[in-house]
Amino acid sequence: MRILAITVLLCISFGGYTQTFTLQSPDGQITLEVNLSGELSYNVSYKGNQVINTSPLGFEFRGEPAMCSGFTLLNTPGFVLQRDSWEPVIKNKHARIDMQWNEIHFDLIEKEGEKRRMDLFFRAYNEGVAFRYRLYGSKTIGNRSISREVTGFSVPSHSQAWVAEYKPPYTSSQESEFNKRSVTGLTAQTVAGLPLLVEVDKQNYLAITEANIDDYPGFYIGRTTDAAEGQVLLTTKLSPLPGENEEGIKARFSDKIYTPWRVVMIGDNPGRFIESEIVQSLNPPCAIENPSWIQPGICAWDHWWSGEVKMEMPVIKEYIDFAATQGWPYMLIDWQWYGPFNRPEADITQPAPQLDMPEILAYARARNVRIWLWLYNTDANRNNAFEEAFALYQQWGIAGVKIDFMDRDDQEMVNWYRKIIKKAAQHKLMVNFHGAYKPDGIERTYPNMITREGLLGEEYSKFSDRIIPAHNVTLPFTRMLAGPMDYTPGGFLNVTPGQFKQQSPTLIMNTRCAELSKFVIYESPLTVFCDHPKHVLGQPGSDFLRIVPTTWDDTRFVDGYPGEFIVLAKRSGKAWFLGAMNNDAMRTVTIPTGFLSAGKYELEYWEDAKDAAKNPAKLRKKRMVVQAGKPIKIQMASGGGYVAVLKPL
Secondary structure, eight states: OEEEEEEOOOEEEEETTEEEEEEEOTTSOEEEEEEOSSBOEEEEEETTEEEEEEEEOOEEETTEEEESBOEEESSOOOOEEEEEEEOOSSOSSOSSEEEEEEEEEEEEEESSTTOOEEEEEEEEESSEEEEEEEEOOOSSSSOEEEEEEOOEEEEETTOEEEEOEEOTTOOSOOOOOOEEEEGGGOOTTOEEOSSEEEEEETTEEEEEEEEOOOSSOOEEEEEESOOOTTEEEEEEEEOOOTTOOTTSOOEEESSOEEOOEEEEEEESOTTHHHHOOHHHHTSOOOOOSOGGGOOOEEEEEOOGGGSSOOSSHHHHHHHHHHHHHHTOSEEEEOTTTTSSOSSTTOOTTSOOTTOOHHHHHHHHHHTTOEEEEEEEHHHHHGGGHHHHHHHHHHHHTOOEEEEEOOOOOSHHHHHHHHHHHHHHHHTTOEEEESSOOOOOSTTTTOTTEEEEOOSOOGGGGGTOSOOOHHHHTTGGGTGGGGSOOOOOOOOOOBOOTTTOOOOSSOOBSSOHHHHHHHHHHSOOSEEEOOSOHHHHTTSTTTTGGGTOOSSOSEEEEEEEETTTEEEEEEEETTEEEEEEEEOSSOEEEEEOOTTSOSSEEEEEEEEEOTTTTTSTTOEEEEEEEEETTSOEEEEEOTTOEEEEEEEEO
């Protein structure tokens, strides 16, 4: 990692008592203004157009006055041009990350009263802006209690947003559709999950999320009626502590505390946000001294989703064989491997009586497959059982743990996540959280946090009709902007919407090629494959799953729009992989190949068969030679897709 910092001239204006500080992105296209006089506020413009109007900053507390105004500066602010370059342990998008930004910070103290301290940090990147607060302990003994973070985002009232709406009491698995709607439709009762993609107009887009959540609750978006004419003020809603309601305490602290970074990606095309590394870059560098044991890959999964799967030795061996046949490094043993779960007597160190763990591990080792284990969070947490269990799993040679059903992101749960991740790292275990809150870039600091759920994924095809093509092509522009998502793709029983029904084994409402494209488009260094071996082995498309990687040296957005379609190009070594996915309309797309170096390439591709609209499991596989720079024309059926590999000749 390399960090370069250069102090640059400060832009500051004084007009009467006004103190307005201006910060620009390195390319000059984004301008951030911060006003410290009167009520603390900020605004943001992009290419001369104001995309966030005057918006409030500050906090309200239990038992003390709010901190939103009446400050004076303790420092002489100057902004700094900074550059941070590093090679990530897990290459989610890029083999090397190079970020530049301008930064300014303000050390504030109240002019009157208790003269409390608060610091503000602002960054302007070419991809957007980020800011956070630092609060200090009180002069009196005991904790300070945050009841509300006042941070707002004032956007034009004609804006549209893709909203994943939840409800108090803020306990959920964050599994919802991102539905497009007017921001005027949000209310004071709205609890919208992040990332929140906002279309100000067709040339101006925002994506609001957060990064580096540590000892602080996750935040959601609501709305207040207190906004200027023609504007909608989106508000910050923090997840309350257990036992507190929406009006109660959100966080307690006695010493200095940093909030997470409030991140606003900004650009003229929402697809460019997919390429951004801003969320990961706002986290500290890798804290694991030698992370070479952290390895990505595809994982077979003996889950109820794929059929009437029983927790018994022959089934586990069948899935280990499946992984070995496909050349995948992992197999996940899911719930009930240690018997009934979420019970006081549950013991996560003792396999169920019908399982012989030494035999399972030996069988897997002989086939070059490593095992993951599922845990219910309360069973792991009871009397800190995870500490003994993680040490035992390391002795067994377990690759990682999937921990499930937390369904919270309050301050206490956020701290529990970090405790689990750190303890897992000590025992060389990777972590996959399900029933989880959205990512925040922690994978830079702890790359053993390799993926997580926190989305409406493929498992819902088992018991609902909610996994529709439009949803699948919305996720990359919304939830995926926060980081890796364990969607669990791989359903090979592909049907049309008219043929779909809830059954066992599970049906999938898109074409086989669309299913293959999820392995290119969806970001997840550990990709957990959902279907049963008998539905996959020897079937069209299974060959692609033997060659597709789960990490990438480069990622390029090619074309698309949320809810309609998406085309991504991703490079692994010298090979480029193309993934395209469609909503329920037939579509022809021309893919420019400017991302290729000069020369000729062998194009191997899997496309929807001509009758895929009626027979979605059918595809065609072909090869041809193409010239770099010349476009590739593809056709996708309703709910269809396309995948390809380009290798230089």
